[in-house]
Amino acid sequence: xxxxxxxxxxxxxxxxxxxxxxxxxxxxxxxxxxxxxxxxxxxxxxxxxxxxxxxxxxxxxxxxxxxxxxxxxxxxxxxxxxxxxxxxxxxxxxxxxxxxxxxxxxxxxxxxxxxxxxxxxxxxxxxxxxxxxxxxxxxxxxxxxxxxxxxxxxxxxxxxxxxxxxxxxxxxxxxxxxxxxxxxxxxxxxxxxxxxxxxxxxxxxxxxxxxxxxxx
Numbered sequence: 001x002x003x004x005x006x007x008x009x010x011x012x013x014x015x016x017x018x019x020x021x022x023x024x025x026x027x028x029x030x031x032x033x034x035x036x037x038x039x040x041x042x043x044x045x046x047x048x049x050x051x052x053x054x055x056x057x058x059x060x061x062x063x064x065x066x067x068x069x070x071x072x073x074x075x076x077x078x079x080x081x082x083x084x085x086x087x088x089x090x091x092x093x094x095x096x097x098x099x100x101x102x103x104x105x106x107x108x109x110x111x112x113x114x115x116x117x118x119x120x121x122x123x124x125x126x127x128x129x130x131x132x133x134x135x136x137x138x139x140x141x142x143x144x145x146x147x148x149x150x151x152x153x154x155x156x157x158x159x160x161x162x163x164x165x166x167x168x169x170x171x172x173x174x175x176x177x178x179x180x181x182x183x184x185x186x187x188x189x190x191x192x193x194x195x196x197x198x199x200x201x202x203x204x205x206x207x208x209x210x211x212x213x214x215x216x
Contacts, residue, residue: 015055021045022074022083025166029080035102039141042166043104047139050106050164056085060194061109063089063160069193072172079170084192086152088112088161093153096125096179097188101168102143110154110161111135116142117149123183125149134163143168149179 024045032038049055060071067089074083088110096117105112116128128147133155134140142148154161165171172192177185 017049017052017055018073018083021049025081025083026076029076035143035145038168039102039104039143043139043141046104046106046164046166047137050108050139051137053108053136056108056162056164060085061087061160061162063087063092064193065089068092068094068154070172070190071194072192073164075170075172079173080168082167082170082172084165084167084171086163086165088154088163090159091154091157094151096149096151098144098148098177098179099142099167099171100144100148100174100176101171102145103141103168103171104166105134105140105163107134107136107138107161107163109136110156110159112161112163113153113155114140115151116147117151117179118147119149119179123185125179125183 025042028038028041028045032041060073063069064087069087071085071087072082073085076082085108086105112134113131114134115131117125118128119125132140142150167174172190175187175189178188179185
């Protein structure tokens with residue numbers, strides 16, 4: 001598919017749901033900086049978004065045969081938060097990793113398996129309870145204060161799963177960590193899979209501005 005075709009598809013499919021979610025989340029962060037309130041109220045906003053599977057453009061739901069993809073949908077201009085679609089091919093999983101900021105996850109399609117970890121003083125990781133199975137519509141949350149280390153995988157070996165993540169920063173540019181056997185810690189910056197894709201908002205914003213002009 002050409003870049004022009006991808007741009008057209010993205011513009012045609014961006015719905016009011018995603019724009020409303022981003023506007024509401026930005027308003028929430030203007031009202032409070034209390035993490036607990038952000039996770040509670042932001043979780044309710046995310047739950048409403050993933051309750052509907054009719055708004056994510058196909059270009060931002062495309063799996064890769066070998067590894068999961070992280071597509072950025074929005075980064076706040078002040079980098080207070082970012083919104084990402086995680087696309088999991090069959091059986092794909094992350095390494096054990098952290099985030100260093102608060103985060104919310106809502107499963108949009110399929111299901112995910114999440115195993116959370118605690119890190120002991122000697123650097124070893126131990127599971128925090130049994131793995132959690134998240135189906136479509138289910139939410140998860142994490143932060144350095146409530147637990148920030150986990151491993152996530154597609155719960156299915158024969159189909160794609162997709163989740164929507166909201167982070168307390170521009171997650172693709174944040175220095176984070178991968179945890180390996182024996183307590184080895186490696187820094188990483190994830191970036192995004194869609195650096196070459198068009199701005200998801202370009203057509204939507206042009207249409208919105210024309211509408212505002214007509215009203216005024």
